[in-house]
Amino acid sequence: MVKVLGLNHITIKVSDINTAYLFYQHILGAKLVHKGNTDIYLDVGGVWLCLIEIKNAKPIQKEQIGVDHFAFTVSEESFHKAVESLSEKQVTIIRGPIVRGGGWTVSFTDPDGNELEFYTGSLYERMKNWS
Incomplete structure (x- = not known):
């Protein structure tokens, strides 16, 4: 068994990185940690969120397995x-x-x-x- 020390980060798939970044910044007070071409790392109250842009992504269905x-x-x-x-x-x-x-x-x-x-x-x- 591995001893987990804590949660490192959460990655969220988004369709437009800039729109998502503005949302998380303005709604959650997210602070920018790193900005790449298709990903952005944010700090939200000590939790790292990674937003990763997926072009032509399909919306999540509520009945779908996952988070x-x-x-x-x-x-x-x-x-x-x-x-x-x-x-x-x-x-x-x-x-x-x-x-x-x-x-x-x-x-x-x-x-x-x-x-x-x-x-x-x-x-x-x-x-x-x-x-």
Whole structure:
């Protein structure tokens, strides 16, 4: 067995690198770490995201096997302002804002339909509420 030390990075396929970069910068406050020809590495609250451009990519189908969504922890104090910002920037909200699993949650999509979530709770709180 390998001893995993942590999560290194998440790679997200996008159809247009510049559109995706602006979204992640303006919505998640992503900071640029590296920009290549077809990839961009971003730092989002200490998590590395790699956006990789796939030309002529097909949208993800909800019934497809693979990653369902990415959830980012936000403070309860900033949650409602974050939701307000999503609405102001005309980001598609697909669920919420609601209290679920011990915290506030809102799910939304990036320009390519990748699902993201802001969540104020912790894994411990979620499991305590679902036990």
